[in-house]
Amino acid sequence: DAMIKRNPTFDNIEGVNVTVPKTVVLCTDIFDTFMESNNLYQIALSDISDEEILEHFLKAKLPEELKPDFLAFFDVVGKPIAVRSSSLLEDSHYQPFAGIYSTYMIPSLDDKNEMLRLLLDAIKAVYASVFYADSKAYMTATSNVIDQEKMAIILQEVVGTQYNDRYYPSFAGVGRSINYYPINDEKAEDGVVDLAIGLGKYIVDGGRSLRFSPRHPNKVLQTSTLDLALRDTQTRFYVLDMNRGEKPFSIDDGFNLLKLSVRDAEKDNSLRLMVSTYDPVDQMIRDGYYDGGRKVVTFANILQHKAFPLASILDSMLTIGSREMGRPVEIEFAGNLVGPGNTPGTVYWLQIRPIVDMKEMLSDEVMDLPDERTILKSNTALGHGVMDNVSHIVYVKSSSFKSSNNVNIAREIEKINRTFTEREENYILVGPGRWGSSDSSLGIPVKWPHISSARLIVESALDNYRIEPSQGTHFFQNLTSFGVGYFTVNTFAGDGYYDESYLNELPAVYESESLRIVKFDAPVLIEINGRKGKGLVTKPGVEQIENK
Structure with missing residues (x-):
């Protein structure tokens, strides 16, 4: 908020206001009091299930003196409220904790006592999420001690408009001031944005968003x-269900969100500037909203025809944000296209955090090694640095791969990852499609804690299963922040190299219908040149390029 006020650029960008939603913070002392007065540490640090931990936390009591303050906050906001985590570790400049804990939303209700009950449960559920198995695994992976974690909570007005029983913003997104996937004439420092209709959780969960560089809004690959x-634009979106219902709080923080089809937004008349219309007769897409025809989420009227200055606003947010923080940043934002009485809408800046940058790559000749001396080679590599302490490769067998089996493969990988975490060992993970997508038809739906011991993650295209590479979720913020490499390899398009037949000839230390694990006697060498976006994995015994 102070940063927006310091920079007059944001005062009036073509009549559009840039601001921060109404916000209140519950400081860490409330977390301490809650944990100690309810004797929760013993339960929280035990090995009981996430559901049991949540049940204990929901039964516990928050300090009574908070209640009048919450009721006063309801009066000021008058809208649904997001209950977001803001922990000490999440604010660290050197370790990525974004997206690990839960964020709950509660609807705005006429019955303020009922709304208060929901708010108290949401706060307790966010506190509980610190101690879920995924968070504990993440703590282990980051060498942090869980009982040192302290949780503050942000109560924030949810950006959006109410349409009958549904509430959602026109758009939401994530922006990064560094783009590890520049295309055409984009540069890495031009930044990148993922934009979607509805609540931003859709992007965080790996849904199909629209990816573009705010300095090149006319060039959208999708x-x-x-x-x-x-094929590759958004078809679903998230809304907050304003029906109070009797849904109990769940470890799934999206339990009261609805995942709707974009068609469902047509009756809300909320899509006007954000969609184009497919004309099946002429086999073309017309920019704009027309009756009939499938609506395609292109944001063309905003990005190409500049009906709303979103690209220039986002460029200013990323440029000023990274200048103020002195390093590359990731931001979250949401907005309404139309304000009260048809006035121009508002862009809300929800969050900013640093992207932790790894050491620069030493060698500029990363790709000079011939294919036969490598296991993997990528021209679309994320991260940078040298890793020489990985001896295992876990890979999905192409010969038996079926996308209908992706959920089962994710469960199997979670078990495998647990054994690596326990042994404090790392591995390379290779498989087809988008890692971490919540849509299992697009890839294997792992969450970050389920692959937390992987040092390099590779998306390999199969001839009959070619999915666009994934972009811009919290999941990948964590990959890059940890210095975990990320390769895209598409041998069928002549892009990169993957010698799976070499791996198949080696003995497996583990093999199932879908997966194989190979262990080498000596570590393989992983080299990534972040400036050029290129990387490779050298077969054991091949000397480093610099020492050739």
């Missing part, structure tokens, strides 16, 4: 051809 636009 809408560059008819096939890509129809």
Whole structure:
């Protein structure tokens, strides 16, 4: 908020206001009091299930003196409230904790006592999420001690508009001031944004968003051809269910969100500037909203025809944000296209955090090694640095791969990862499609804690299963922040190299219907040149390039 006020750029960008939602913070002393007065540490640090931990926390009591303050906050906000985590470790400049804990939303209700009950439960559920198994695994992976974690909570007005029983913003997104996937004439420092209709959780969960560089809003890869636009744009979106219902709080922080089809937004009349219309007769997509025809989420009227200055606002947010923080940043934002009485809408800046940058790559000749001396080679590599302490490769067998089995493969990988975490060993993970997508048809739906011991993650395309590489979720913020490498390899398009037949000939230390694990006698060498976006994995016994 202070940063926006310090920079007059944000005062009036073509009539659009840039601001922070109404916000209150519960400091860490309330967390301490809650944990100690309810004797929760013994339960929280035990090995009981997440559901049991949540049940104990929901039964516990928050300090009574908070209640009048909460009721006063309801009066000021008059809108649904997001209950977001803000822990000490999440604010660290050197360790990534974004997206590990829960964020709950509660609807705005006429019955303020009922709304208070929901708010208290949401706060307790966020506190409980510190001690879930995933968080504990993450703590182990980051060498942090869980009982040193302290949780503050942000209560924040949810950006959006109410449409009958549903509430959602026009758009939400995540922006990064460094783009590890520049295309055409984009540069890494031009930044990148992932934008979607509805609540931002859709992007965080790995849904299909629209990816573009705010300095090149006319060039959007996903809408560059008819096939890509129809196949690779957003078809679902999240809204907050304003029906109070009797849904009990769940370890799933999206328990009271609805995942709807974009078609469901048509009756809300909320899509006007954000969609184009597919004309099946002429086989073309027309920019704008027309009756009939499938609506395709292109944001064309905003990005190409500048009906709303979103690209320039986001560019200013990323440029000023990274200048003020002195390093590359990731931001979260949401906005309404139309304000009261048809006035221009508002862009809300929800969050900013540093992207932790790894040491620069030493060698500029990373890709000079011939293919036969490598296991993997990528021209689209994320991260940078040298890793020489990994001896295992866990890979999905191409010969038996079926996307219908992706959920089961995710469970199997979670078990495998647990054994690596317990042994304090790392591995390379290779498989087809998008790692971490919540849509299991697009890839294997792992969460970050389920692959936390991987040092390099590779998306490999199969001839019959070609999915666009994934972008911009909290999941990948964590990958880059940990210095975990990330390769995209598409041998069928002549992009990169993957010698799976070499791995298949080696003895397996573990093999199932879908997965194989190979262990080498000596570590393999992983080298990534972050400036050029190139990386490779050298076969054991091949000397480092610099020492050749």
